[in-house]
Amino acid sequence: MAQQINVFAQNQPGRLERLTQVLMEIGINIRAITISGSEDYGVLKLLVDDPPKAFEALQVEGFSAFMKDVVAVVMDDQPGGLFRVCRALGERGVNVEDAYGFVVKDRQTAILVIEVEKIPEAEEIVTGAGFRIMSDEELYSL
Amino acid sequence: MHQDAEYWNPEFELLDREAIETLQLQRLKETLERCDRSPFYKEWFQKAGFDPASIASLADIARLPLMDKATLRNTDPTSFLTVGMEDIVRMHSSSGTSGQATVIFHTAGDINTWSNMVARCIYMAGVRRSDVFQNMMGYGLFTGGLGLHYAAERIGAMVIPAGSGNSKRQIQLMMEFNTTVIHIIPSYALYLLEVFKEMGVDPRRDTHLRIAVLGAEPHTEGLRSRVQEAYGLEAFNCYGLSEMSGPGVAFECPEKKGLHVWEDYYLLEVVDPVTMQTVEEGEEGELVFTSLCREGMPLLRYRTRDLASTYAGDCACGRSHRRISRIKGRSDDMFIVKGVNIFPMQVEKILLAALGIGSNYRIILDTIESKDEMRVLVEVSGEMWHGEVNELNRLKAGIAEELRREILISPVIELVEPGSLSQTEGKAVRVTDKRNQARRD
Numbered sequence A: 001m002a003q004q005i006n007v008f009a010q011n012q013p014g015r016l017e018r019l020t021q022v023l024m025e026i027g028i029n030i031r032a033i034t035i036s037g038s039e040d041y042g043v044l045k046l047l048v049d050d051p052p053k054a055f056e057a058l059q060v061e062g063f064s065a066f067m068k069d070v071v072a073v074v075m076d077d078q079p080g081g082l083f084r085v086c087r088a089l090g091e092r093g094v095n096v097e098d099a100y101g102f103v104v105k106d107r108q109t110a111i112l113v114i115e116v117e118k119i120p121e122a123e124e125i126v127t128g129a130g131f132r133i134m135s136d137e138e139l140y141s142l
Numbered sequence B: 001m002h003q004d005a006e007y008w009n010p011e012f013e014l015l016d017r018e019a020i021e022t023l024q025l026q027r028l029k030e031t032l033e034r035c036d037r038s039p040f041y042k043e044w045f046q047k048a049g050f051d052p053a054s055i056a057s058l059a060d061i062a063r064l065p066l067m068d069k070a071t072l073r074n075t076d077p078t079s080f081l082t083v084g085m086e087d088i089v090r091m092h093s094s095s096g097t098s099g100q101a102t103v104i105f106h107t108a109g110d111i112n113t114w115s116n117m118v119a120r121c122i123y124m125a126g127v128r129r130s131d132v133f134q135n136m137m138g139y140g141l142f143t144g145g146l147g148l149h150y151a152a153e154r155i156g157a158m159v160i161p162a163g164s165g166n167s168k169r170q171i172q173l174m175m176e177f178n179t180t181v182i183h184i185i186p187s188y189a190l191y192l193l194e195v196f197k198e199m200g201v202d203p204r205r206d207t208h209l210r211i212a213v214l215g216a217e218p219h220t221e222g223l224r225s226r227v228q229e230a231y232g233l234e235a236f237n238c239y240g241l242s243e244m245s246g247p248g249v250a251f252e253c254p255e256k257k258g259l260h261v262w263e264d265y266y267l268l269e270v271v272d273p274v275t276m277q278t279v280e281e282g283e284e285g286e287l288v289f290t291s292l293c294r295e296g297m298p299l300l301r302y303r304t305r306d307l308a309s310t311y312a313g314d315c316a317c318g319r320s321h322r323r324i325s326r327i328k329g330r331s332d333d334m335f336i337v338k339g340v341n342i343f344p345m346q347v348e349k350i351l352l353a354a355l356g357i358g359s360n361y362r363i364i365l366d367t368i369e370s371k372d373e374m375r376v377l378v379e380v381s382g383e384m385w386h387g388e389v390n391e392l393n394r395l396k397a398g399i400a401e402e403l404r405r406e407i408l409i410s411p412v413i414e415l416v417e418p419g420s421l422s423q424t425e426g427k428a429v430r431v432t433d434k435r436n437q438a439r440r441d
């Protein structure tokens, strides 16, 4: 199962810099990064090529970090993909806690990363709606 | 001393109320007689129009004025002595963070009495000669280290005089010498858990710890539970102050319903810190002590600034020595925000309840647009959440609501990164008051 890393961070100058420096120093590549948060703090969500290694390094550096299971959905390059995924999940009562997308190097494929509570069920629904789920090996080696 | 006995000093520990008070009156008279030989007390008695021979009951002590740290600071410490300087074998001095340091002189008899008193405390908690006692308190002028060191040796335990700080070494010592008892500052015990984690050592599984003596810092029941659970041991609260020799003035028995004050050594009064009148039993007030066994430098009616209440009645452990509650604050670390009296302990209690764990926090008081502002900074630790921002928002709102209920004003809650409220290896700084600076600007 694919995993991302969630890290607590204060909204202060230099925090993101320190975090990315920790990861750079141990040779971690960041595939995608988003921030969800409030006025004075937030949670950084990082998709990296080696989550366990990144997680350990961040913990040692004193960050409050978590490994979160996520579903990585391969999107075709047509409009409405996100809507169709969300609708399929919504109809079956699976709540999307957070989601973000990014485009991979070939610029043809987009990946939608979703955080949900019931991962196996979500995977089944998304696959049933005609989407492909990216394996963790494939995701980390992008 | 038979180490399977239940009490260290049964002849004193098991005295009933009447016998305790008879002994106290006898020792009070002896103390006052001795004080009459000291230049300071001679003048003190004269000024108060007090005749030491006139004491007929314990209540008569109220005819003497109270003394406090300022009295000690403003007086040459040798003028308190009731013996010659050649009879003094040791001095201790309390930290001079808020003014000149205070000095207490001890005779050989005083050190002996104190050591026995602290031995009584830790024996009550279950420490025996087969124990390995790692003393993680500062040695030197501070009384915490030496007080417990002598006591543990007197029982016959092996003492590791580790001193304070040097966290990794502390853990290595515990592992290498199979430490069973630790004497530690409670906030440092929490901090040390992080070091255990870093070193990949689980204190429950990988050590032989069974007893912790938590001293030198008031703490909450929640903090004790947290230490007990994380370390897998029984933690006992130890109270003392250097002016009353040091740690061990009061200590918890296994019932853990208050700390027994050793009333054969001290006369305890609980007074209203404003009116100085004795409060009703069970009511909160400032602890005032008179030493009953000190030879070198007796102190009479000494104000501790520590706030606590007493429990009525005998304890199930068999002792009738009066019990005091946890220290609920200090009459001088209370701060006032928007006209409301607040103690840091109140904030700590709420945080522990809301987070279920001990967390580093700091209270910042500031003046914003000529109004008081109170901010509470809380470190986000791994145990508080599971990676979702919503959890943190809820947590923050919950803490704000609970605090508003407890202290009747609404402080600003700020969640901060772990480690940002730099925890030193000593007493934690809980309140930073920037209001005076702001007024000067």
Ligand SMILES: [Zn+2]
Pocket (backbone or CB within 6 Å): B253, B254, B255, B260, B315, B316, B317, B318, B319
């Ligand atoms: Zn008891």
